[in-house]
Amino acid sequence: MSADADEQSFLADYDPRAFPPVAVTVDLAVLTVRDGQLCALLIRRGAHPYRGRWALPGGFVGAREDLDAAARRELAEETGLDGHAHLEQLASYGAPDRDPRMRVVSVAYLALAANLPRPVASTDAADARYWPVADLRDGEHPALAFDHDRILADGVERARAKLEYTSLATTFLEEPFTIAELRRVYEAVWGVELHPANFRRKVLSTPGLVVPTGEERATGRGWAELYTRGATTNLHPALLRPRPAA
Amino acid sequence: MSADADEQSFLADYDPRAFPPVAVTVDLAVLTVRDGQLCALLIRRGAHPYRGRWALPGGFVGAREDLDAAARRELAEETGLDGHAHLEQLASYGAPDRDPRMRVVSVAYLALAANLPRPVASTDAADARYWPVADLRDGEHPALAFDHDRILADGVERARAKLEYTSLATTFLEEPFTIAELRRVYEAVWGVELHPANFRRKVLSTPGLVVPTGEERATGRGWAELYTRGATTNLHPALLRPRPAA
DNA sequence: GTAATAGTGTCTATAAGACAGTATCCG
């Protein structure tokens, strides 16, 4: 009741046996674009609970490990990522019953990477592959384990939103890339068709977004100029996705 | 090494004594606008560590308590908030040494509320008051306890960004309010001056953002029309803050 | 009167949506 009741609860925390056991994990929503579709890396669980169900990759946070470091370690373990991928914290999920075994608070991360050849089904899981998120949404495949449907949905929405005002779309591509390839990333992530001419004008009129290499690449028909990522990370004004009618 | 090494680590978690003790807390960045300044609610710590330092309000997450529920409970305890305040998860902070006593992972929340008369210095802390965030930034006052400077800075930036594309600014005001009062919220949060005429046009041209009551209020000089919050929560197009030069 | 504020109207620059049109290549 006194002014340091707050402190007493902290002191209670100080005794390892005085507070309820909680595990802290990181879960990863790893997104990439494959064959024109936004895909998420999923792991098939080999044991209970949710045995046989697909789940986001993730794992325990080490005793003296930073949250970001744990996410980076898991990303490397699950994808064998060598190049630079984007990694950012997404949100935390801690419903008391989200894991039937014990109280688990999961700090979810969002990772964006260029098309990865091998899903690395070796290390930690029974199976691993990239699933188109559109298929998962349609209920065509069973729901994910735990609350991972929700986490993945939040991650996809974060990625969709960030394409509007950042240069993150370029992290889905290997350098160098063409303007049309960049446009197809936007189209895959947003699930819409964009006007090629207007998209091109918008991208090239944003200083420092992409840097022309001077090279060209033979595409399906014709030749397309090649670009690398520029220094600009924030888009002003934004490249807004088409709204579902006004 | 086998396909369920992942599972083994989960089973290890299942034994409460087999994983390192971690405490999960919620910390609140409670923002309000007082006297034209964006202010944050801070609590003066009455005990070690960081005794006497100002800190964000927060506390332990109950054994079977959801994260959001813990944040709502703490907000009610610390502010005595009766009316509707906005509350959303901000991010999680889990550097291994952020609390000298033990491993603590804090899930931070951002709360926005209308001007609150009494800081409620009674319940949990030695002292409590609203501090203008501009003063804290200038280093005019000592740094906050733990990593709360960082959390508060992240919360302020989140609030600033969300004013651009949501109707959240209205949660800083009691109804009914004038367009000028709403503008002063934007000016306080962003720390800039806005053009009154253009701001008015923008707000009134966004359908459903504010609803005229038909009443008027005597202001300093003259009469101003009164409005209440509308149903629109997302602003399209956004009300972008002035950028520090192009 | 002056100073400050609420509110209206207008001009201009910018940017986006729509679309015409050329050049190139594949089949």
Add this chain to the structure above:
DNA sequence: CGGATACTGTCTTATAGACACTATTAC
């Protein structure tokens, strides 16, 4: 040839920034 793609250019509309102007009130 038709069809698809890379790329250029133009027209229209919507919006934001800047600013002129009136009305009202406090002092």
